[in-house]
Amino acid sequence: GENVEQHPSTLSVQEGDSAVIKCTYSDSASNYFPWYKQELGKRPQLIIDIRSNVGEKKDQRIAVTLNKTAKHFSLHITETQPEDSAVYFCAARSYNYGQNFVFGPGTRLSVLP
Amino acid sequence: NAGVMQNPRHLVRRRGQEARLRCSPMKGHSHVYWYRQLPEEGLKFMVYLQKENIIDESGMPKERFSAEFPKEGPSILRIQQVVRGDSAAYFCASSPSPGQYFEQYFGPGTRLTVT
Numbered sequence: 001g002e003n004v005e006q007h008p009s010t011l012s013v014q015e016g017d018s019a020v021i022k023c024t025y026s027d028s029a030s031n032y033f034p035w036y037k038q039e040l041g042k043r044p045q046l047i048i049d050i051r052s053n054v055g056e057k058k059d060q061r062i063a064v065t066l067n068k069t070a071k072h073f074s075l076h077i078t079e080t081q082p083e084d085s086a087v088y089f090c091a092a093r094s095y096n097y098g099q100n101f102v103f104g105p106g107t108r109l110s111v112l113p
Numbered sequence: 114n115a116g117v118m119q120n121p122r123h124l125v126r127r128r129g130q131e132a133r134l135r136c137s138p139m140k141g142h143s144h145v146y147w148y149r150q151l152p153e154e155g156l157k158f159m160v161y162l163q164k165e166n167i168i169d170e171s172g173m174p175k176e177r178f179s180a181e182f183p184k185e186g187p188s189i190l191r192i193q194q195v196v197r198g199d200s201a202a203y204f205c206a207s208s209p210s211p212g213q214y215f216e217q218y219f220g221p222g223t224r225l226t227v228t
Contacts, residue, residue, distance in 0.1 A: 001171075034216065036219075042221070043204060043221050043222055044156065044204070044219045046216055046218065049216065089156060100146065100158045100169050100172070101146065101158060102158065103155050103156040104155065105155040106154075106155045
């Protein structure tokens with residue numbers, strides 16, 4: 001089945017700097033890769049996603065890149081702000097296997113003022 | 114503009130009791146996923162359902178856990194004879210009709226505490 005790894009587990013950056021979180025997946029049939037942000041005690045919220053037929057997607061300060069050959073995808077946050085502090089989860093979904101989402105273990109991002 | 118609804122938000126049960134968690138998907142969504150999240154950990158897939166049909170239950174423990182999504186009413190995750198290790202946040206997510214790239218949206222979660 002699918003296995004998703006995520007690094008780093010914790011990340012501290014200064015306000016205004018960039019943050020990068022990386023994920024790898026194992027199932028080459030995975031074709032949809034969402035990223036979720038979860039603040040303490042709250043629900044995971046979808047912040048950006050990418051499909052396997054696209055290499056990069058950007059939404060204001062957030063971007064995601066996908067390398068299908070290497071089976072890894074990354075979240076990039078530029079000009080970080082204190083409100084970006086949260087736990088970020090990547091996920092992968094293979095339409096051909098189980099049809100469920102497999103999540104990475106999460107990255108706790110702290111943006112220091 | 115109702116999103117995914119879950120109730121109760123907090124549930125306390127004693128060991129051996131039953132826990133029933135409810136999830137009402139977003140309007141127009143016919144697919145429901147249930148996840149478990151232990152403190153300081155990630156989201157663990159449990160089960161994926163469509164109306165009146167279990168699509169994938171590969172993440173469900175073999176005993177004590179069951180899920181349903183009837184034609185009418187919310188999806189229900191049932192945990193029988195709860196144990197302390199069942200204490201966790203249980204999230205459901207819903208997505209629209211079939212398609213390869215559909216998004217899923219999460220409910221606020223039910224925090225189960227087993228005493």
